Amino acid sequence: MSSEFECLKESSEFLNLLLDNIDAAVLVVDEKLEIHQFNRSFLDLFDRAADQLTETSFGQISGCVNSVIENQPCGSTSQCRFCLLKKSLLQAFSGRAPVKRQRLDRTFYIDGRAIPKNLEFDARPIQFNGRHMILVIIHDVTAREQQKKELEEKQATIEKDLLTAHKIQKSLLPDRNIALPHVQAAWQFEPWHLVGGDIFQIYANSPEEIGFYVVDVCGHGVSAAMVAMSVSQFLHSLNNRMRLTGRMFSPGDVIDRLEAAFPLDRFNCFFTIVYATLNVKTGRLVYANAGHVPPLILRADGRVDTLRHHGTVIGVGLDAPCGQEAYQLSAGDRILLYTDGLAEHFDPNGDREGRSRFNDALGEFHHLSLDQLLTQVFARAKRLRGNRPPDDDMTLFGIAYRA
Numbered sequence: 001m002s003s004e005f006e007c008l009k010e011s012s013e014f015l016n017l018l019l020d021n022i023d024a025a026v027l028v029v030d031e032k033l034e035i036h037q038f039n040r041s042f043l044d045l046f047d048r049a050a051d052q053l054t055e056t057s058f059g060q061i062s063g064c065v066n067s068v069i070e071n072q073p074c075g076s077t078s079q080c081r082f083c084l085l086k087k088s089l090l091q092a093f094s095g096r097a098p099v100k101r102q103r104l105d106r107t108f109y110i111d112g113r114a115i116p117k118n119l120e121f122d123a124r125p126i127q128f129n130g131r132h133m134i135l136v137i138i139h140d141v142t143a144r145e146q147q148k149k150e151l152e153e154k155q156a157t158i159e160k161d162l163l164t165a166h167k168i169q170k171s172l173l174p175d176r177n178i179a180l181p182h183v184q185a186a187w188q189f190e191p192w193h194l195v196g197g198d199i200f201q202i203y204a205n206s207p208e209e210i211g212f213y214v215v216d217v218c219g220h221g222v223s224a225a226m227v228a229m230s231v232s233q234f235l236h237s238l239n240n241r242m243r244l245t246g247r248m249f250s251p252g253d254v255i256d257r258l259e260a261a262f263p264l265d266r267f268n269c270f271f272t273i274v275y276a277t278l279n280v281k282t283g284r285l286v287y288a289n290a291g292h293v294p295p296l297i298l299r300a301d302g303r304v305d306t307l308r309h310h311g312t313v314i315g316v317g318l319d320a321p322c323g324q325e326a327y328q329l330s331a332g333d334r335i336l337l338y339t340d341g342l343a344e345h346f347d348p349n350g351d352r353e354g355r356s357r358f359n360d361a362l363g364e365f366h367h368l369s370l371d372q373l374l375t376q377v378f379a380r381a382k383r384l385r386g387n388r389p390p391d392d393d394m395t396l397f398g399i400a401y402r403a
Contacts (some may be wrong), residue, residue, distance in 0.1 A: 025138040028128055031093050033058045033074045035084065036133065045140055047110045058085075061370055063109035064346050087209045089123050089134050096132075098124035119147040159194075162222070166194040172232045174202050175387040180210055182403040186370045188378040188396045188399035197224030198339050199232050203239045205248060210278050211239065214337040214397050216292060217271040218313075224393075227267055234261055235275075251275045251288035252324035258290070258314050258324070270315030272281070274337050283329035283403055290314050293340050296359070296374075300332030300364040304359045334370060335399045336362065341392030345381040 019026055019399040022331045025042035027035050046062045059074025066077040080086055086352055088099040120139045120340035125132060169191075178185060185202050197217030215231050217224040238257065242248050247310065249257070254275045264270060274295050276287035287295060291313030297305040311322035329335070346361070347354025358377075365376045374396050 023139070025136075027058075027136050027138075028126070028133050029058060029136060031090070033089060035061060036128065042138070043127065046108060048382065054105055058063070058297045065107040065109065065114065068109045068180050074400040085121065086123070089136065091335055092123040092125050093132065093134050096125045098122065112236065114141060116142070118142045121194055134328055142202075152297065162194040165222065165225060166191075169195050169229060172199060172201070172229060172236075174200070178202065180204055180280070181207070183210060183278070184370055184400040184402065185212075186374050186400075187370065188394075189375045190378075190390060191225075191396045192341075192390050192393045195222060195225035196220065197228050198341070198393035198395040199228040200337070200395060200397045201232060201235065202399070205239065205242060205277065208279055208281060209248070210399075211251075211276070211401065212278075212337070212397070214292070214339065214395060215273045216339040216341075216393070216395070218269050220392070223269070227262075227271060230267075231258070231262065231271065231273070233257070248277075251277055251286050252322050253328065255288045255290050255311065255314070255322035255324075257289055260315055264315040267323055268314045272313050274396055276335070276337075278329070278335070278399070278401070280401075280403060283331075283333075283401055285329055285335065286324055287327070287328045288324040290322050293338060293343060296336040296338075296362065297327065298332070298334040298336055298362050298366055299330070300366075302363040304362055313389050329401045331401065332400050334373075337395075337397045337403070339393060339395040341390065342378070342394040344392065345385045345394070370398050374398055 008163045019039040020041070023038070023041060025039065025045045027038040027042050029035055041111070057067070057074035057078070058064070059080075064074065066072075066079040066083075067074055074080070075086060085104050091097075092099045099123050101120055102122075104121060105116070106119070107116050109115070118141045120141050122137045124135050126135045127133070130155060162383060172188065174185060174187070180202070187200065189198065189200075193196065197219055198215065199217075200214040202212040204208060213235065215228055217227045217231070235254070235258075238249065238254065241289050246390050254272065258273065262271070270291075272290055272292035274289050274292045276285060276295070278285050287307060287309070289295070289307070289310035291310060294310065295307045297307065299305065307325070307327060309323070309325040311320070343354050343358050345354075346357040361380055362373070362376050365373045368376060378394070378396055
């Protein structure tokens with residue numbers, strides 16, 4: 001095989017076939033940038049007839065915008081001193097060293113039309129017909145750059161839409177200045193990207209009762225955020241109905257209605273939720289948990305109680321009622337709802353001790369105000385995450401009972 005290839009190297013027919021069938025334009029120019037030899041791809045690149053090319057400057061034959069507008073040969077226009085191609089070719093000629101893969105973005109006049117082209121070229125010194133010459137190899141990357149530009153424009157549109165969705169999702173979160181009797185609410189939230197599948201809210205159902213929830217939709221990004229916002233709108237409408245009619249639905253009833261409204265075959269996803277009500281005068285907490293991480297009660301002395309009742313996630317199609325349980329709060333107790341994206345950051349080594357470390361952090365900071373507590377716990381989660389981007393949305397939502 002080696003000897004056959006050596007024979008081909010000696011064949012002018014093989015070399016002609018090779019030069020005329022590669023995509024790159026190949027040409028030989030002298031120190032004045034006049035063309036002496038070229039291949040067929042060079043003609044295709046600039047759509048020129050072969051009889052126009054005899055010892056003519058590159059700028060005139062290619063239709064370089066500067067040569068055409070000023071009607072001057074390549075190297076003589078007012079812009080030539082700024083030309084990267086000229087500079088690179090002369091550098092290769094004088095320095096006798098190759099110049100590799102330079103970009104040239106320029107307009108060329110082809111058949112009387114101004115056509116922008118994106119080119120990449122290599123230049124290397126050679127000996128040709130007993131003279132020092134420059135071998136130039138030009139790659140037309142216009143199509144690639146156009147595709148890149150289109151992708152960038154599409155990405156910019158996506159980012160703009162994501163920013164709009166981020167603002168919409170943010171508007172569905174609680175008002176940080178919300179005033180509720182006998183309780184204080186605070187939260188920390190970081191979506192996986194601009195939008196995420198976590199969402200939460202708190203309502204005043206009546207002068208004596210508040211309702212609140214945290215939702216975690218399976219998945220990330222826009223699709224999860226759309227479902228989260230749909231759930232938020234559903235619960236908002238349900239809350240308005242309760243306030244207008246005076247008929248209160250229990251947390252278990254709310255979960256069952258969600259199960260009926262969000263079947264898997266409609267949204268092709270599932271989500272978890274804790275929905276709870278609190279009588280702000282008596283401290284009676286009633287909650288329902290559909291597959292969510294257990295809510296926590298941080299006692300005034302730093303002890304952490306876990307509310308373990310739970311049913312199945314929303315969307316799996318089970319007809320069994322979720323059920324609910326009650327818990328009696330004391331003054332100074334704090335209810336903490338969160339998503340597993342937060343707790344997982346307390347388990348960076350995968351040793352399944354994350355929930356324990358999370359609870360320990362709550363106990364460590366229990367003496368702080370609710371805002372400070374959530375801020376410190378969230379900051380610790382980020383430190384444990386290190387330089388890694390978040391794997392999931394992170395939510396920590398707290399209510400301090402002060403009756």
